[in-house]
Amino acid sequence: MKNIKVIQTILFVIIMLPFNSCKVEAEKIVYGEDGCHFCSMTVVDKIHGAEMVTKKGKVFKFDAMECLINFSKEVNPEDVALYLTNHYNDPEELIDATKATFLISQDLPSPMGAFLTAFEDKKDADEVHKEKGGELYSWEELLIKLKPEYNNVSDIGDYKRPKLH
Template sequence: MEPKIFSRILCIALVLVLSACTPSPKAIDYGNDACHFCKMTVVDKIHGAELVTAKGKVFTFDAVECMVNFLRNNDQEIALYLINHYGTPEELIDATQAYYLISKELPSPMGAYLTAFKSKAEAEKVQAEKSGDIYDWEGLLTHMNP
């Protein structure tokens, strides 16, 4: 085989291998996917969550509280922390950049009354109507893991 052709084939193969290892989210299949933590079916399009490991394995959750509980005993390197949010149901956003409202006026699937928001302003707007406490990602982890 000619060296030029061989090097092109090798480059293409390398690109395919590297792109296959890139961690990426998977759309949640509401009504069919099961929560990796509590085993309930994921149906709520506002409270779903997803973790993607550095190796590309996807874990789906029916609520942020299940994802946080799963993290307590997880030893895998997490590449992506994703959550659905109040403003646009079904859309997955970066959980580490979101804000969280815990309000008895907003039930969540597992009873933590925990709802995610894309911005602090959105969380504050709903908090003015529903009351509750707002947390960023680190604050939420501290609150849920005293």
């Protein structure tokens, strides 16, 4: 009887292990230690970091949103669960990049030189835009701006993703 309980416990653990190992969630960026998956630079800027999380729970970290966007052409968009970015008003906090407002302004440098900064609220982006100048973009507009081959945007999931050619 004791052996049956042990076998049942082992089988339960073996069956449940795959379900517990694939959590789809953000992973805290360790600034000064984590490397950018695209350009291999160390992630140090707490305003401009980004992450991509696949539906299988694999996390890719980036030192800037432009690196995430450049890397995204190597990934099937249907395999991606989360696009995350740090933002101007609360550095180190990751927010849903697909809902963020982005500002490209020469007065706000970013690690890779695109002068790209994310904002959680459009109102905050508008205020900084008035002060610093530049251009505001939604997620979809940013993809088109930074990757000209993203010229056909289609619905996938709850947000728009580009069709990759």
